Amino acid sequence: MIVNNSLDEIKKRDNALSIIRNMVENKGRSSLFDLTGLSGGFIASPSELSLLETYVGPAIFEDALQEVGIEHMGGQKVIPLNRTSSGILATILTLVNKNSNVVHYLAELPAHPSIPRSCKLVGANYSETDNFNEFSIPENTSLVVITGSTMDHKVIDENEFRKVIEMAHERNIPVMVDDASGARLRTVIFNQPRACDLGADIAITSTDKLMPGPRGGLMAGREDLIDEIKVKVNQFGLEAQPPAVLAMVNGIKNFNEDNLINSFEHKEQLFELLNKNFNNFQKTPTGVMISPNDLAKEINVEHNLSDNDLAFVFSFILLRDCGIITIPPVSMPGASATIRFDLSTSDAFRLDLNDLNKKIESSFKKLLGVVSNEDECREIVFNF
Known part of the structure; x- marks a missing residue:
């Protein structure tokens, strides 16, 4: 296993925040797409x-x-x-x-x-x-x-x-x-x-x-x-x-109910796109998700990683290569490792769903390319 305890979860979160900081400093905030549904904000005059x-x-x-x-x-x-x-x-x-x-x-x-x-x-x-x-x-x-x-x-x-x-x-x-x-x-x-x-x-x-x-x-x-x-x-x-x-x-x-209602409709489009190449994505009320167990079912390459580790590596590739923030990289210890793509966030409205589908597909192909190499997977998650 790669992530074994709460300390490991803190370390992977530190790495995720470092990736986010570097992307903002080098490419600007617009290079990131926070699809966690936890993006929040600070509105003040x-x-x-x-x-x-x-x-x-x-x-x-x-x-x-x-x-x-x-x-x-x-x-x-x-x-x-x-x-x-x-x-x-x-x-x-x-x-x-x-x-x-x-x-x-x-x-x-x-x-x-x-x-x-x-x-x-x-x-x-x-x-x-x-x-x-x-x-x-x-x-x-x-x-x-x-x-x-x-x-x-x-x-x-x-x-x-x-x-x-x-x-x-x-x-x-x-x-x-x-x-x-x-x-x-x-x-x-x-x-x-x-x-x-x-x-x-x-x-x-x-x-x-x-x-x-x-x-x-x-x-x-x-x-x-x-x-x-x-x-x-x-x-x-x-x-x-x-x-x-x-x-x-x-x-x-400033809470806008329409954002949740619109995401309810958009998830159907994304789900249909993903279903062309994946078998185990599921709908959520405001987007789509894939659990660690379901992600493991999509893997046809021999490996020794746990289901949660697969989710961590996949989500870090999404973050590192596509700027897509999901919950597993940034979560606190004990949180679910399910990867959710929440379409109610302001960042989601900047993303074309066809482009998002392509980013998910390309990240999954990269996952298949590294999943057999535990050391490389560990480097992706912890940066060491």
């Missing part, structure tokens, strides 16, 4: 930037965020966080007792690693399932978790969503929804209600996923729980700083 002081910033922009955040997420109150994972951690630190149970239902395993890691930190018993018929809530459960849309954009069935919330509330157990991309994907593409409107006590979204906001998290929910969780957020330095809060406000204000 000069007058707003002048207010980004330690105490003036929160006084101005956190109040504004309450208004736009509640409109976007529902609930009674919101908290800005430095990452969605921070909100998950703070919620579990607040609501989950040692040796109690946390049960998690999602449309497809696995869950985001921040959830089981946070449970381990407090000494809770954690379990997750994507089989609704097997889902149950045992005695001594302190929190029920639902994922609205998985890391690979598989969206939960609304009826199952409602039923899990009902099951938890019948036992007076709070429900936290990890709605990182789902807060927009579920509502815009699948016409589902906001998580808080479905009865969730806490919902968390990523403010850079499928919207022009910063890397950060926004939590909404019941005011009493938000207030309790905010104590932990501030105790452990998990809160978003004034620049991020400002960017969240403007990111929400």
Whole structure:
């Protein structure tokens, strides 16, 4: 294997960022095409930037965020966080007792690693399932978790969503929804209600996923729980700083549902093009993807790489040779290695789909040419 642990994942991310930096410095930002769906942004006027002081910033922009955040997420109150994972951690630190149970239902395993890691930190018993018929809530459960849309954009069935919330509330157990991309994907593409409107006590979204906001998290929910969780957020330095809060406000204000709707249509064209030469690409709500396992099925050359390693090497070739940014090269440890081409981003609208198809094809041919040479693959991923 090439990528064996979290340290390796950090090293490959460092290499990816170095490639991106060099391309921007030598060829300009227009040479890159961020198709992660996590491209985010930082929208701010000069007058707003002048207010980004330690105490003036929160006084101005956190109040504004309450208004736009509640409109976007529902609930009674919101908290800005430095990452969605921070909100998950703070919620579990607040609501989950040692040796109690946390049960998690999602449309497809696995869950985001921040959830089981946070449970381990407090000494809770954690379990997750994507089989609704097997889902149950045992005695001594302190929190029920639902994922609205998985890391690979598989969206939960609304009826199952409602039923899990009902099951938890019948036992007076709070429900936290990890709605990182789902807060927009579920509502815009699948016409589902906001998580808080479905009865969730806490919902968390990523403010850079499928919207022009910063890397950060926004939590909404019941005011009493938000207030309790905010104590932990501030105790452990998990809160978003004034620049991020400002960017969240403007990111929400500038969120355009039409971009998601248009990407829903464009994915059909790209999928048809790819199907001429590949057998295992799949559609996502806003683009196409290929999982490590499915990528391995496309390889007809003998090699010793793991499925994840194949995805890392392929995605690095796409980045290095074509300027296409996908999630595997730049992801944090534990994230899915599935390669997604998200067509909702502003960069995607600059790409001709026929050209994108050719870039994917040429990168795959290069993958076939190096896959048998593990040392060369390691150099592609780590630059050593």
